[in-house]
Amino acid sequence: MTASPSVRAFEVRHLQLARALFAALAAVMVTFSPDHSAALGLSVFSGFAIATGLVFALAAWLVYPAGGRAPALVLAALNLAAGMVVGVAPWRTTTMLFIVFIAWGALTGLVEIVAGVRERRGQAKRGAPRDTLNVGILSAAFAVGVAVVPAGYALEYYIEEVGQSFTLTGTIIAVGIFGVYAAILAVYLGIAGFSPRRDAAAAPTSAEEVGA
DSSP: OOOOOOOOSSOHHHHHHHHHHHHHHHHHHHHTOSOOSHHHHHHHHHHHHHHHHHHHHHHHHHTSOTTSOHHHHHHHHHHHHHHHHTTSGGGOOHHHHHHHHHHHHHHHHHHHHHHHHHHHHHTOSSSOHHHHHHHHHHHHHHHHHHHTSOTTOEEEEEETTTTEEEEEEHHHHHHHHHHHHHHHHHHHHHHHHHSOOHHHHHHHHHHHHHHO
């Protein structure tokens, strides 16, 4: 009788659900905050990025097997670096916000796109190639969305109902885009995390074959 392969206590779904949780928290904080300044946006992003980086660092050993940990480690490093850089209060400026948002979105998006493509080609069973690829595309789209917003943009408008003037700035738009990105990421990863796995469904068949 052939010994059945060891089953990991943590799977890709646990990584997805953890990421979804932190993304949801970031989305809620941005959405319900009346302040959409660079300081607030980078403060929320810092917590989100550091938490995500720590999750990836743990997942590199708890979720992925030896030989398949490189993408998780790279993503952990990128998230932790971005989170710690904007964790310094004096550095939370409009310029830094655009630089970090664009660079982080482009780099992490590229890593996940490459990882997703490689998993598809290698037909990886432990990973989630389609989810990884789609999240990478979403992160890259976030970077592009922020990049097309002029950092110095400012539009003044007046609302008669409240009798007050307001100013829509590029910073407000960029922080809003981050909030939308975090919300979409939370929903997508949450659904992916709770969705049944094909390999899990096929497990009983494999077990029956071993015992036959």
